[in-house]
Amino acid sequence: MGELYARHLYPVLSAFLSALVSWIPFSMEEWFFAGACVLLVGIPLWSWKKKKGWKWTLRAEAELLVGVYLWFYVGWGINYFRKDFFTRSSLEYVAYQDSTFHHFLADYTRRLNQAYTQSPFPSHEVIEKEAKQLFAQVPSRFGLSSPKAYQHPKQVMFNTLYSGVGVLGYMGPFFAESQLNRELPSLQWPFTYAHEYSHLLGISSEAEANFWAYQICIRSVSPAVRYSGYFGLLPYVLSNAAALLEEADYRQLLSSIRPEILQTLREKQAYWQARYNPVVGRVQELMYEYYLKGNQIPSGQKNYAEVVAMILSLPDEWWS
Template sequence: MKKLQWKHIRWTVLVLLLTSVCIFRFVSGAGEFYARFIYPTISCFLSRLAAIVPFSLCEILVVVTIVGLMLYPIVAFRRKQRWKSIVRNEVEILLWIYVWFYWGWGMNYFRDTFFKRAEVVPCSYEEKRFKQFLSAYTDSLNAAFVQEIYISQSALERTVKQMYAEVPEKFGLTQPKDFQHPKYSFCNRLYSGVGVLGYMGPFFDESHVNHELLPVQLPFTYAHELAHLLGVSSEAEANFWAYQVCIHTTDSNIRYSGYFGLLPYVIVNTRSLLSESEFTGWFSTIRPEIIQQLYDKQAYWDIRYNDLLGKLQDLVYNWYLKSNQISSGQKNYAQVIGMVLSLPESWW
């Protein structure tokens, strides 16, 4: 009798939590309420728990769940369990994981857009405005150039967190905590093989950075992943905050990483918006040393990239983003330029 009562309670709670995910997904403003008033508490608890150990709890959970789901039917059959009971139990486990994903972090996908929180209208393309940005950005990039970047991990974290703490409240970012540190992955070689420089672990609110990152990439990537931990779901917005946080620091290493980190997205936008001759003319104004760094970075990751795994990862991640209201999929990364252009230069 007690077993039946517990089962009934468990499924009732599960259904209520699943219903709440639907509410936060489809009811206007609910996702923003979660991000501002619920997520900060959940994030603090989960990331504090994760901080107890130096390794990734998120990866352990995923591996244990996959192995458990594979082994459970074998054990259950040996114990004479019915296949319907086995399927029902496995479905229940997957549903609890689904709920954990969204309540732990994933409902940040349903929050108000960056533009609504910034109280600005997304800018439409204007050639004059874009070229002004391009000129100012290129001048700053060239002036910020650093040949050899070195900054300790502790100094990087301290500086970036201090900058995030200054972000205006209207943007709705969670305040970073001293105990939140980026984790390295057990599967780092696999991530390098598919071109992943870092990722957000939603089950224990852990940010992860690829430990093969080049020094010039580390500050920008760390700031990007920290933005996700602070409640940002959009890849474009995470790039926006990584760029803004890095270029507003007084540390020359972090500042240059910010400009350099934005460069690939500037190139993508410039190539699509300007003529070939205009693009070539602009590209030639970038310092040769920076262009060489760009080529060296590409060569560095090309050696580690696995084409088959990379295409599979692109396909899966593209589907994942679109299923969570990022309609542009992986193209969302490059949309950071529209965010930069939508705010006045003095907004910070």
Template sequence: MKKIRVRWIIQAVCLVLVWCLKLFPNGGEWYATTIYPVCSGGLACFSSWFPFSLNDWFIYGSLAGILLYLIYAIWRKRRVKRALAHVAAYLVWVYIWFYAAWGLNYYRSDFYQRTQLERPVYSAGLFEHFLQVYTDSLNAAYCPVDTVEKDKVEAVLKAGYAALDKKYGLINPPDDLRPKPMLFPSLMSGVGVMGYIGPFFVECHVSKDLLPVQYASTCAHEMAHVLGVSSEAEANYYSYLICTTSSVREIRFSGYFSLLPYVLSNAYQVLPESDFKAWQETLRPEIIALYREKADHWRALYNPFLGEIQDKMYNWYLKGNRISSGTANYSEVISLILAAQSASF
């Protein structure tokens, strides 16, 4: 009985510490700059010894173990309440581990506070200038991307992050940081997931179904999460920044091309229909064809039923962790780019 009470006390103390860091105004930023660099370095070093995803095995193994344990307790027709208590205690430890290992990055200062950039106020002139510069850069960067030298791409991206301005508040990329394959890639592709961070062991994952042109930008996005970024818009921004400033043309084009869906969405919303159509005609036909190929590729893999469930769950998850816009946060990358461009004028 004494051991159980001690275990409960330890769990309660850990839970309170997590809540305190979440609730205090600077708790998340303190965690991100002091605790997370050490924690992530240790976990990344450990997980690098395994070629498969420890995170995926932990999640799916936990789900299977909990289910089997409850079935066994029900089958024995006794100690069901005790089994439920054990499951609840285990889930609390998982909750603590998630936030201690990575999740508290959701509670750090936002992009504008860390960089001291002004949040942009929309103006037609500012957006039109961005649109013109982006379109010219996208067209100029175009090149066929038929194959990917993954080791080379990953080395270039890590070097880019290592040289990134410290004002962004990212940690240095670990030497052993490299993307891992997903345990169930077909399931992830079926719900439209191209990559994700494994928070329990600080691993990044990318889909085997990515088109070659998507690899560099997706990899850079997931690396940003590993380096302490929780916001999807921010991860998109760093992916765009790192890729488009690369001297490797294929990586540079991947960065510009990855932004196209968000540019299209924003342009469609703010431009008159005639101006939107006129702008579309300025895109190189090869880029339009590649965009349609990408859309067709992922549409063929997508399962609408599972995809809608996943989207709603992830939207709920993001909103529950201070990303108030939910999954719409991805498209807010344009605001971050406009803020950076405005500061450079």
């Protein structure tokens, strides 16, 4: 059922919802969610004032929650129940082998170092247009929806809150909108945009969203966008390497990466850490962990780093 929805119903539904709100300059998702929260608080107060009774109040609250729940899953959430990346693409999961992983690390670091550039980035509009052209070329077996010209990323309204919990962007399931943090540095913008847009195209897995962000960015004609793709993958490569390599091998890997790139990575981490609120952030992390595990992502937030396994499974000429 999930794959049938993702390939046939969702593309039509998301195109309609996106078109419905594309002319609105701000995120409808945020205001919809904020409105639902206001209603949850306001219904009991209104009920008490009008002497409606507790049964009416509970029924009204339940109807609101059920409505939001159903809209979430019908609007996008059933994508969580589609076939996984390997099944859809007919690719075989490659079990970990030292030689294979070391070969990947050597090839990736070589490409990362070569991609390093201080070239200026194209405008967001140019990046977006090229990304959609590349998404449209993805082989149909992967099951992505077709990108639409009127689907544009929207900046979040409550930006301080998102930065405070480390959220760079998100896909809105109620109106098929992608939202991006207004404080995104230029280097992170292309990768984050492609990640969130892949969610809008029907991808639920965070690992697969990272996979497509990487694949789209490294195919750009812009050197800066290509570097964003390689740099965006770096934290996940390093987390895999730290878990699988001996300490000496891990230090050797770090020494093989250009110092300028590692310095940029440290600066990026410091940039977001300065905006992070540990109390609110911890609450958000726990809620998001349970959310992912409750929606067919058993590894929770560790799923982001599983992108490396997808890359390792790719045969030559897989894009064609």
